[in-house]
Amino acid sequence: xxxxxxxxxxxxxxxxxxxxxxxxxxxxxxxxxxxxxxxxxxxxxxxxxxxxxxxxxxxxxxxxxxxxxxxxxxxxxxxxxxxxxxxxxxxxxxxxxxxxxxxxxxxxxxxxxxxxxxxxxxxxxxxxxxxxxxxxxxxxxxxxxxxxxxxxxxxxxxxxxxxxxxxxxxxxxxxxxxxxxxxxxxxxxxxxxxxxxxxxxxxxxxxxxxxxxxxxxxxxxxxxxxxxxxxxxxxxxxxxxxxxxxxxxxxxxxxxxxxxxxxxxxxxxxxxxxxxxxxxxxxxxxxxxxxxxxxxxxxxxxxxxxxxxxxxxxxxxxxxxxxxxxxxxxxxxxxxxxxxxxxxxxxxxxxxxxxxxxxxxxxxxxxxxxxxxxxxxxxxxxxxxxxxxxxxxxxxxxxxxxxxxxxxxxxxxxxxxxxxxxxxxxxxxxx
Numbered sequence: 001x002x003x004x005x006x007x008x009x010x011x012x013x014x015x016x017x018x019x020x021x022x023x024x025x026x027x028x029x030x031x032x033x034x035x036x037x038x039x040x041x042x043x044x045x046x047x048x049x050x051x052x053x054x055x056x057x058x059x060x061x062x063x064x065x066x067x068x069x070x071x072x073x074x075x076x077x078x079x080x081x082x083x084x085x086x087x088x089x090x091x092x093x094x095x096x097x098x099x100x101x102x103x104x105x106x107x108x109x110x111x112x113x114x115x116x117x118x119x120x121x122x123x124x125x126x127x128x129x130x131x132x133x134x135x136x137x138x139x140x141x142x143x144x145x146x147x148x149x150x151x152x153x154x155x156x157x158x159x160x161x162x163x164x165x166x167x168x169x170x171x172x173x174x175x176x177x178x179x180x181x182x183x184x185x186x187x188x189x190x191x192x193x194x195x196x197x198x199x200x201x202x203x204x205x206x207x208x209x210x211x212x213x214x215x216x217x218x219x220x221x222x223x224x225x226x227x228x229x230x231x232x233x234x235x236x237x238x239x240x241x242x243x244x245x246x247x248x249x250x251x252x253x254x255x256x257x258x259x260x261x262x263x264x265x266x267x268x269x270x271x272x273x274x275x276x277x278x279x280x281x282x283x284x285x286x287x288x289x290x291x292x293x294x295x296x297x298x299x300x301x302x303x304x305x306x307x308x309x310x311x312x313x314x315x316x317x318x319x320x321x322x323x324x325x326x327x328x329x330x331x332x333x334x335x336x337x338x339x340x341x342x343x344x345x346x347x348x349x350x351x352x353x354x355x356x357x358x359x360x361x362x363x364x365x366x367x368x369x370x371x372x373x374x375x376x377x378x379x380x381x382x383x384x385x386x387x388x389x390x391x392x393x394x395x396x397x398x399x400x401x402x403x404x405x406x407x408x409x410x411x412x413x414x415x416x417x418x419x420x421x422x423x424x425x426x427x428x429x430x431x
Contacts, residue, residue, distance in 0.1 A: 061099030088368035096177035101424040105314040112143035114415035117398040126421035132316040135417030145417040149317030168389040174427035175312040194291040207241040220281035227278020245277040255292035311429040318389035322377040342370040344397035349388025
């Protein structure tokens with residue numbers, strides 16, 4: 001995704017202010033802002049712990065706050081158990097009633113690649129941002145940035161939400177900066193307009209799996225085992241995934257451009273392709289044999305209401321809703337499940353009066369021990385988040401302002417699949 005002119009202009013306008021605020025926040029004292037010690041702001045650890053809060057304005061309606069709870073480094077062998085902290089929490093707050101910019105989700109040159117959050121903020125012409133969705137990461141060397149769940153960018157659905165009930169989604173309209181959290185569902189299909197033949201779509205922009213019993217079959221139409229049917233868009237990568245199976249390339253009207261009995265091709269702008277493996281290979285060829293096909297893709301919210309895809313709509317995927325209606329709703333984790341233990345965390349949510357909050361909690365360090373899932377939900381509630389979700393965390397947790405990291409990952413900054421970024425200036429379709 002390239003930086004927009006309006007985004008770059010906004011970054012230059014606010015960059016000097018943000019850079020000064022970032023430097024001051026890093027020292028714990030922000031210029032012209034409150035810097036105060038208190039107890040009990042965050043429900044973490046012992047009640048007598050001291051908190052130091054530093055806050056500064058990055059742009060109109062946008063503030064950055066750092067909360068440090070606890071004053072002594074944790075013993076290295078007590079990071080997961082100590083009640084004395086410390087905890088370092090960075091909070092980016094956007095007030096849509098005052099802010100002149102917009103929040104959106106963005107990714108790198110293509111969906112399948114990974115980029116550092118600092119780079120995604122910089123190339124988007126953004127003022128600030130945090131890492132967002134869970135992504136394939138080390139499970140795929142070829143496509144590490146592939147989102148594991150919802151990926152919605154400028155009204156284009158580039159990755160479908162998964163059926164796992166743990167998935168929680170954060171949706172924002174960049175035109176209004178109104179955001180919601182919840183669980184989305186998806187259904188898709190492809191139908192031949194002339195013959196009426198219909199075939200369900202299973203995925204969007206995810207490499208299809210070849211059935212284990214048919215991996216040696218060059219001709220997948222001879223496979224009798226269930227495979228996958230996947231829609232690909234030009235945003236996925238320079239070329240669609242290669243391998244055995246069939247692929248049908250369609251133009252912007254849904255009419256067949258070419259058909260191949262192997263997978264892997266470059267898509268031109270406006271084209272899409274359908275790939276199939278296993279017994280779905282023959283079914284796809286049958287659907288696309290004549291004329292044009294109609295592709296349907298429907299998102300629905302947790303109440304069963306259809307979510308209309310419109311320019312300016314963005315959505316990312318998290319794991320577990322933290323708060324809903326002001327109440328903590330995160331489930332109990334299984335004993336020994338490290339995901340529910342203390343880790344670095346990234347949070348996205350909204351307050352009752354419509355503010356959007358993005359927060360990071362450093363972890364796995366003696367200088368900030370991180371939070372369990374229960375502790376993370378408690379932090380979200382304490383920050384006033386009526387509705388909040390847990391975004392990708394661990395080594396992915398990162399917040400950038402003015403092109404530099406605000407938080408402190410345990411190691412070097414990790415490249416991630418996508419990010420939520422705030423751009424100073426109004427949203428324009430295609431930016």
